[in-house]
Amino acid sequence: MGFLVDPVGPRALPYLVAGIFAVGGVSLLVRRGPGPEDSSAPTGPGASFASQGLCAGALLLYAVSIPMLGFLASTVLATSALSRIFGGRWLAGLGVGLALGLGLYGLFSYGFGLDLPPGSLFAGGP
Amino acid sequence: MTVLGELVAGFGVALQPLNLLLAGGGVALGTVVGMLPGIGPINAIAILIPITFAAGIPAESVLIFLVGIYYGSQYGNSISTILINVPGTASAVVTAIDGYALTRKGESERALAVAAVASFVGGTLSVAGLVFFAPALAHLAVRFGPAEYFALMLFALTALSSLGGKDLVRGLVALGFGLFLAAVGIDPQSAVPRFTFGQLGLLDGIDFVVVTIGLFAISEVLLALEVTEGVERRREKLRRVWLSLADLARTGWTMVRASVVGFVVGVLPGAGGTVAAFLGYAVEEKVSRRDGSFGHGDIRGVAAPESANNAAANGSMIPLLTLGIPGSGTTAVLLGALTALDVTPGPQLVQERPEVFWGLVASMYIGNLLLLVLNLPLVGVFARLLRLPRWVLMPGVAVLSVTAVYALNQSVFDLGLMVAFGVVGYVFRKASIPLAPAILGVVLGPLMEKNLRRSLALSGGDWGVLFASPIAVTFWALAAGFILIPPFVSFLTKARSH
Numbered sequence: 001m002g003f004l005v006d007p008v009g010p011r012a013l014p015y016l017v018a019g020i021f022a023v024g025g026v027s028l029l030v031r032r033g034p035g036p037e038d039s040s041a042p043t044g045p046g047a048s049f050a051s052q053g054l055c056a057g058a059l060l061l062y063a064v065s066i067p068m069l070g071f072l073a074s075t076v077l078a079t080s081a082l083s084r085i086f087g088g089r090w091l092a093g094l095g096v097g098l099a100l101g102l103g104l105y106g107l108f109s110y111g112f113g114l115d116l117p118p119g120s121l122f123a124g125g126p
Numbered sequence: 127m128t129v130l131g132e133l134v135a136g137f138g139v140a141l142q143p144l145n146l147l148l149a150g151g152g153v154a155l156g157t158v159v160g161m162l163p164g165i166g167p168i169n170a171i172a173i174l175i176p177i178t179f180a181a182g183i184p185a186e187s188v189l190i191f192l193v194g195i196y197y198g199s200q201y202g203n204s205i206s207t208i209l210i211n212v213p214g215t216a217s218a219v220v221t222a223i224d225g226y227a228l229t230r231k232g233e234s235e236r237a238l239a240v241a242a243v244a245s246f247v248g249g250t251l252s253v254a255g256l257v258f259f260a261p262a263l264a265h266l267a268v269r270f271g272p273a274e275y276f277a278l279m280l281f282a283l284t285a286l287s288s289l290g291g292k293d294l295v296r297g298l299v300a301l302g303f304g305l306f307l308a309a310v311g312i313d314p315q316s317a318v319p320r321f322t323f324g325q326l327g328l329l330d331g332i333d334f335v336v337v338t339i340g341l342f343a344i345s346e347v348l349l350a351l352e353v354t355e356g357v358e359r360r361r362e363k364l365r366r367v368w369l370s371l372a373d374l375a376r377t378g379w380t381m382v383r384a385s386v387v388g389f390v391v392g393v394l395p396g397a398g399g400t401v402a403a404f405l406g407y408a409v410e411e412k413v414s415r416r417d418g419s420f421g422h423g424d425i426r427g428v429a430a431p432e433s434a435n436n437a438a439a440n441g442s443m444i445p446l447l448t449l450g451i452p453g454s455g456t457t458a459v460l461l462g463a464l465t466a467l468d469v470t471p472g473p474q475l476v477q478e479r480p481e482v483f484w485g486l487v488a489s490m491y492i493g494n495l496l497l498l499v500l501n502l503p504l505v506g507v508f509a510r511l512l513r514l515p516r517w518v519l520m521p522g523v524a525v526l527s528v529t530a531v532y533a534l535n536q537s538v539f540d541l542g543l544m545v546a547f548g549v550v551g552y553v554f555r556k557a558s559i560p561l562a563p564a565i566l567g568v569v570l571g572p573l574m575e576k577n578l579r580r581s582l583a584l585s586g587g588d589w590g591v592l593f594a595s596p597i598a599v600t601f602w603a604l605a606a607g608f609i610l611i612p613p614f615v616s617f618l619t620k621a622r623s624h
Contacts, residue, residue: 007587008579010313013571014320017309020302027295048352052552055348055524056545062528063541071532078528079521086351088517096518100525108533112180117536 055085070119075101129261136484139186140492145485148183148191149493154500156198157508161206161214164346165523167199168456168565172338173526175463176533185467186482190489192463193443196456197249197490200399200436201497202508204241208234208428209509217399217435220407224420224427231423239369240377240425241432242501247381248433249494252389252440256487259393260476264448267473272581273592277601279574281608282451285396287563288608296559303550304567307332308575315579327539334462334568336531336540340547341554341561342455343527348552350520364506377429380410388434392441395453396608399435406434440490447471447483450573455562458569465569 062078069077076097083093108114139145159170171192178188203214208225221241228237270278287297310321311331322328384406391402410430411420420427445451450471452458464471469482476483501508531544554561578592585591593599 005583005587006315006579007582008575010316010318010320012578013305013309013575017302017306020298020305024295024299024302028299031295051351052348055351056549059344059524059528059545059548060542063532063538063545066528066532066541067538071529075525075529079525082521082524083517086517086520088515088521093517093521096521100522104525104529108180112182114180114533116532 051085055082058082058085067117068119071116072101072105073119075104129257132480132484133257133488135480136486136488137492139481139485140190140489144183145187145190145489146492148187149194149489150496150500152191152194153198153201153493153497156195156200157202157205157497157500158511159195159214160199160202160218161508162511162514162519163206163212163214164350165519166215166342166456167196168338168459169343169346169523169527170195170199171456171459171463172335173343173530175335175459175466176530179466180533185469185479186485188463188467189460189469189482189486190493192460193486193490194493196460197436197439197493198497200249200432200439201242201245201501203435204245204428204432205238205505205509206512208237208241210512215399217403217438218431219400220403220431221428223407224422224424227421227423228425228428233423235365235367236369236373236425237428238364238505239367239502240373240428242367242498242505243369243374244377244381244384244429244432245436245501246494246498248385248388248436249440249497250491251382251385251433252392252437253487253490253494255389255437256440256444256490260444260448260483260487263444264473264476267449270449270473270597271595272577272584274595274598274601276574276577276581276592277598277605278449278451279570279577281601281605282395282445282453283563283566283570283574284605284608285394286453286566287396287560288612289396289401293558294609294612296557297563300554300559300561301563301567304337304564304569305571307337307564307568308571314572315576325539327537327543332543332568333534333540334459334565335534336544337547337568338455338459338462338565339527339531340544341551341564343523344544344548345551345555345561347520347524347527348548349555350516364509367502367505373425377426380413380426380429381433383409383413384430384433385437388437389441391434392438392453393444395445395451397438398442398454399438402434402438403431406430443486443490447475447486448473452566452569455565458562458566462569 058078058081062074065074065077076094079097079100080090080093083096084090105116108116140149155170156167159165159167174192174195178191199215200217203218204221204225205214207213207218207221208229211222211226213219213222225237225241228234283301287301288294306321310328312319312329319329387406387409388402391397391405407427407430410426414420414426442453442457445453446457446461450461452461461471469475469479527544528541531540534540551561581591582589593602
């Protein structure tokens, strides 16, 4: 349809988004007090913020480490760390990490024939 | 070819060894993720999309597997509900009332057997409904042009935003967020970059798999850190799970009625399994003439929601396959998977890709039978998985999420986005903002925009084309109803209480 004109253009969708946010924002402002179902939201102790931050941080570190350390090593490390954050023992977490890492690595390389990164540290290049 | 001939050909596809294996694996995995609180079918399907794509198997086989997880999860969700009073997914909440009451009476085996048979009845009857109604709807949908599709998608989006949560405004905010994400990247028609903030990684847009895994799976992991493991774990061994003839006679008609209710609710956009289960339960409570047994461990109170939510899951495949319109978060993810597999759902699917449509339908028959065979003798094995500690389960979900997103494009940037969406999803959950409309916005947004622009290009810029046909006007009216009625009703109830 290259020969047809495009009377709507690329602006319509962003404007629609802006409109929805404007309507939503104003109605949330106009409404007094918290919504009726706020109490149904799962609430927990504020103390979990620290572990949640750690968890998100561990995931980001995991992401960055995959090209460097390789999939296998970074998965074993990340799983052990996450396991610890969820209250598991170090050694048990390491066991889970080894099982998951080796299992997934084996599935991708031998099952699907796809190479997950071996790690630039070991292979000498990305 | 007649419908019967097509169905027989479909069984030819579904009975191929690989497809049979994937159907069995899909429903078993579905049972597990449906049962485990915190891991729903939507997480499992989103994580498995890149992994099954990496495996390089044909489109119909991928679909048989992913859809198997979807309806299999409707079986599994009753197991944890009945045994430990923790619904695996929201659609099993009603099952908890009578299901857990039966467990406290020491009759968990009876409840589990009724749930499995009711799921089987609901699943099988609704697949029959699918065979009957899907080709008819596809026939009707051939007449849909871009203007009708635009109005239909608008209706689907408003219906889910309105019915999906308890609050329309929060649903709309989630929808807006999804549409915003849909706009990110180079606009395919004008080549103008939108919301890319100079980031090269955003030029191609954001993959819906990254959004879904972040919003659902990663936020679930973050949320799990604040739930204390206080649920009482039952250690007693299950005896044989088998439905007696007397119980079958007592629940037979309940299952049939609830299946019909669930199927109808499932076909409609927005409502889904949870509403179906509630309605199915409510109907049976009425039919039982309120003899007082409902709520105190009546097996009909288990049968009704379980038949209804399974029928709803299969019913929702009709608009997904014949119109390309998802009515829920999970079906939106399935639509994304179909598109990525280069299978265009819609009226042409039935004719042009019969191996996909009829192969899937036939495999759903087989899958439901496999579920019954798996669930009656093996429910004790599945239930043992409920003892899996969270320090194994949650890191497992996180690592599978990372692996899946990495397998998509080998992009660390995508992984960063995934974690960011995880935080957003967590904030949304805390603020009671539903997540499903966001996914629907991400998946339907580009299609909606394409249809709007195509219809206006065809009409030469005349906006009247959007309201030109009775079909389009009907969808506009329905969409308006879903936006306007909830505030009106809450205004009326408020006025009455003052």
